[in-house]
Amino acid sequence: MKKLLAVSLIALSVSFAKAQENKDVYKIDLPSYDWKMKDGKYKEVFEQNCLMCHSPGYVFGQAKGKSGKDMWRTVVYQMINEFKAPISKENAEKIIEYLNENYTNKN
Numbered sequence: 001m002k003k004l005l006a007v008s009l010i011a012l013s014v015s016f017a018k019a020q021e022n023k024d025v026y027k028i029d030l031p032s033y034d035w036k037m038k039d040g041k042y043k044e045v046f047e048q049n050c051l052m053c054h055s056p057g058y059v060f061g062q063a064k065g066k067s068g069k070d071m072w073r074t075v076v077y078q079m080i081n082e083f084k085a086p087i088s089k090e091n092a093e094k095i096i097e098y099l100n101e102n103y104t105n106k107n
């Protein structure tokens with residue numbers, strides 16, 4: 001009986017050591033960005049709803065030169081309808097307002 005206990009204690013400590021060893025395997029580096037978002041009304045609604053799938057740079061980079069309320073409306077609803085972004089209609093309107101106020105190309 002004592003022997004069995006000793007064996008299982010060894011087995012336990014071995015598997016514990018293995019678990020410790022494997023810790024690094026699960027270490028992931030999350031992507032980061034240093035994009036400075038313009039401060040404005042509903043900025044946080046944009047951040048909470050649009051940055052779960054891509055960075056702000058991606059949003060603004062793609063939209064260069066062809067902005068305006070209609071364009072932002074099309075983009076936001078495209079995210080909802082085609083890519084299934086879980087955004088309520090109320091928040092969608094806030095995001096459109098934020099993008100239009102702060103990221104509309106006036107040219």
Ligand code: HEC
Nearest residue numbers: 049050052053058059062063075076079083084085086095
């Ligand atoms: C559920 C994930 C998801 C969320 C949330 C999301 N998007 Fe996207 N978005 C995508 C994917 C996927 C693409 C890439 C489409 C492609 O490669 O053609 C994309 C592409 C874009 C583009 C590039 C232009 C285009 O038509 O492809 C813009 C601009 C954009 N998103 C803006 C937004 C905005 C603004 C929000 C918040 C309202 C948002 N996204 C939220 C998934 C998402």
